[in-house]
Amino acid sequence: MATAQQLEQPTTDLYERDFLAWTENQAEALRTRQVGAIDWVNLLEEEVCNMPDKPLPPIN
Structure with missing residues (x-):
């Protein structure tokens, strides 16, 4: 779990x-x-970069 100090740090700086x-x-x-505390740019970058090569099954 993130500490209060970590939550206060700029997230992009923390990412680097x-x-x-x-x-x-982020969790x-x-x-x-x-x-407001979510680092959307880096979070989406990580998600896109780590997506599997095969398509995900459809959501029913």
Whole structure:
């Protein structure tokens, strides 16, 4: 779980300095619905870069 200090740090800077702390920070922000604390640019970059090569099954 991210510490209060990690939640206060600029997320882009944290992404570049400490990836593990950044992931914990983003997970905490998502869990607690702190939309303003989410680093959307890097979060989406990670999601797009880590998508599987095969298509996902359709959602029913």
